[in-house]
Amino acid sequence: MLPVTHAIRDVDEARTVLTRAFYTLDVDVLNPRPGWTASFAVGGDETVTIGDLHFGVDVRIGAGELGAYHVNMPLSGGMAYHQGKAASRYATPSRAAVFLPNGETTIDRWAGDCRIIAVKIGRAELENQLARMLDSPVRGPVDLAPELDVTTGPGAAWSRLARVIAADISEAGLTRHPVVGARLRETLVSGLLAASNHRYRDQLERRRPALAAPGAIRRVVEAMRAQPGRPFTVADLADIAGVGVRSLQQSFQRYVGMPPMTYLRQLRLGLVHEELRQAHPGTTVAQVAYRYGFTHPSRFAAAYRERYGISPSDTLRT
Numbered sequence: 423m424l425p426v427t428h429a430i431r432d433v434d435e436a437r438t439v440l441t442r443a444f445y446t447l448d449v450d451v452l453n454p455r456p457g458w459t460a461s462f463a464v465g466g467d468e469t470v471t472i473g474d475l476h477f478g479v480d481v482r483i484g485a486g487e488l489g490a491y492h493v494n495m496p497l498s499g500g501m502a503y504h505q506g507k508a509a510s511r512y513a514t515p516s517r518a519a520v521f522l523p524n525g526e527t528t529i530d531r532w533a534g535d536c537r538i539i540a541v542k543i544g545r546a547e548l549e550n551q552l553a554r555m556l557d558s559p560v561r562g563p564v565d566l567a568p569e570l571d572v573t574t575g576p577g578a579a580w581s582r583l584a585r586v587i588a589a590d591i592s593e594a595g596l597t598r599h600p601v602v603g604a605r606l607r608e609t610l611v612s613g614l615l616a617a618s619n620h621r622y623r624d625q626l627e628r629r630r631p632a633l634a635a636p637g638a639i640r641r642v643v644e645a646m647r648a649q650p651g652r653p654f655t656v657a658d659l660a661d662i663a664g665v666g667v668r669s670l671q672q673s674f675q676r677y678v679g680m681p682p683m684t685y686l687r688q689l690r691l692g693l694v695h696e697e698l699r700q701a702h703p704g705t706t707v708a709q710v711a712y713r714y715g716f717t718h719p720s721r722f723a724a725a726y727r728e729r730y731g732i733s734p735s736d737t738l739r740t
Contacts, residue, residue, distance in 0.1 A: 429459055429460075429461060430459065430460040430461070430462065431458065431459055431460070433449055433451055433481075436449065436460045436462070436477070437449045439462055439464070440462070440475075443462075443464040443471055443473060444471060444473070444485075444492075444540065444542050445485045445486070445488055445489075445490075445542075446485070446486065447483055447484065447485050448483065448484040448485075449481055449482075449483050450481060450482045450483075451479055451480070451481055452479075452480040452481060452482055452531065453479065453480045453534075454479070455479060458477075458478040458479035458534065459478045460475075460476065460477045460478050460479075461474075461475075461476045461478070462474075462475050462476075463475075463588070463591060464591070465591035466542075466591070466607065467603075467607070468544065469543070469544045469547040469607060470541070470542070470543050470544070470547065470607040470610060470611065471540075471541070471542040472539065472540065472541050472542075472584065472587055472588050472591060472610075473539070473540045473588070473591075474537070474538075474539055474588045474589075474591070475537070475538050475539075475540050476536075476537040476538075477532055477534060477536070478534055479534045480531060480532065480533055480534045481529075481531075481532045481534075482528070482529060482530060482531060482532070483528070483529040483532060484526075484527075484528050484529075485527040485528070485529075486526055486527065487523065487524055487525060487526060487527070488521055488522075488523055488527055488542075489523050489545060490523055490542050490543060490544050490545055491520075491521065491522065491523060491542075491543040491544075491545065491548050491563075491564075491566065491614075492520070492521040492527075492540070492541065492542050492543070493518050493519065493520050493521070493539075493540070493541040493543075493570065493584075493614065494513055494518060494519040494521075494529075494538050494539075494540050495513070495518035495519075495538060495539045495540075495541070495570075495572060495581060495584060496513050496514055496515050496518070496536050496537070496538050497515060497537045497538065497539060497585075498515060498535060498536060498537050499533040499534075499535040499536030499537065500512055500513060500514050500533055500536055501513040501519060501529060501531070501532050501533065501536050501538065502529070502530040502531045503519050503521075503527075503528065503529050503530060504528055504530065505521055505522065505525040505526065505527045505528070505568065506524075506525030506526060508525075508568065510530055511568060511569060513538075513569075515572075516571070516572060516573045517569050517570070517571060517572065518569065518570040518572050518577075518581070519568070519569065520566050520567060520568050520569060520570050520618065521568075522563050522564075522565070522566060523545045523562075523563050524563060539584050539585060539588045541584055541610065541614075543610075543611055543614070545562060545563065547611060548562075548564065548611055548614075548615070549562040549563070549564060550657075551608070551611045551612055551615065551657060552564060552615050552622060552626075553666070554657055554660050554661075554666045554667040555612060555615065555626060555666060555667055555668060556622065556625060556626065556666060557665060557666030557668060557669050558666075560622070564615075564620050564621075564622065565620050565621055566614075566618045566619070566620050567618055567619040567620065570614075570617060570618055575617070576613070576616050576617035577617045577618075579613065579617070580610075580613045580614055580616075580617040583606075583609065583610060583613055584610060587606050587607075587610060590606075604653050604655050605655050605656075608655045608656065608657055612667075633669065633672060633673045633676055634663050634664075634665040634669050634670060634673035636677055638663040638664055638665060638673070639663065639673055639674060639677050639678065641662055641663060642659050642662050642663050642670070642674075642682065643678070643685070645659070645662050646659075646685070646686050646689055647689065650686075650689055650690055650693055650714060651690075651713055651714050651715065653715065654686060656670065656671070656682060656683060659682050670682060687725070688729075690714040690715060690716070691725060691726060691729055693714055694710050694711055694714055694716070694726070694734070695726070695729075695730060695734075695737060697710050698710060698734055698737040698738045699737060699740070701738055705738065706738075707734045707735055707738055710734075711734070722734070
């Protein structure tokens with residue numbers, strides 16, 4: 423998890439922070455004025471980085487070829503940009519800017535009043551996730567459209583998700599948790615693929631994946647049982663099975679009778695139950711629950727009571 427940084431008043435420091443978090447950048451202040459302040463809150467990992475960024479003064483930024491997929495979504499103000507030889511475009515709170523891994527990238531003017539949510543997605547992460555969703559190989563880069571409408575439909579839903587994750591990063595919240603954070607980042611990537619226009623969009627919406635072999639599902643179940651506390655995502659489980667995400671989900675429903683993450687949650691509930699029944703003095707419910715990936719106490723308690731007809735704290739006391 424990258425550090426959270428606030429209140430930067432020096433352009434060299436701002437360049438250093440953004441370069442460390444995103445890309446090597448050239449930053450030029452267009453209209454210098456005294457007293458400007460930049461505010462950057464950045465988090466994530468090597469696969470997905472997300473930041474809530476506000477420069478506070480008009481700047482021009484040259485980033486070269488990014489080598490990753492990237493979205494700049496203004497929350498206020500606007501941003502003029504272009505990539506490669508394409509004409510200049512303008513991002514606003516209703517229309518996000520989308521960049522591909524290839525092509526010289528330039529922010530022609532990032533207005534001082536423009537606060538953005540910036541999302542960097544590693545090239546392999548996005549293309550592998552698309553291959554899982556399609557259950558077939560993908561030849562990249564994926565030609566995401568240079569703009570994303572975030573006012574309606576899937577684009578608006580993706581925008582809401584990105585804002586929630588960015589806010590959580592600013593507060594150092596659940597995105598730091600190995601299970602929850604990984605799932606949120608995976609959902610952010612698959613959501614962008616579902617919301618954006620690209621050559622695979624129709625295929626994503628039409629494709630009916632083939633069922634996985636029973637042996638592949640057994641491998642997934644065995645992996646869950648061997649490492650129940652591991653922060654599995656659906657993509658991790660699909661990789662273990664050697665199939666795509668949609669194929670895994672449908673195959674699990676066919677052979678196990680429930681989605682894979684539901685099965686994992688039930689497995690973890692059972693392990694928590696047994697550990698609470700045999701707990702040593704000083705053990706707490708929160709310690710045991712957190713060890714198995716339950717990060718929301720009230721939801722965990724409700725799920726536990728629904729399954730066992732007793733609260734986890736009552737189990738601990740018996």
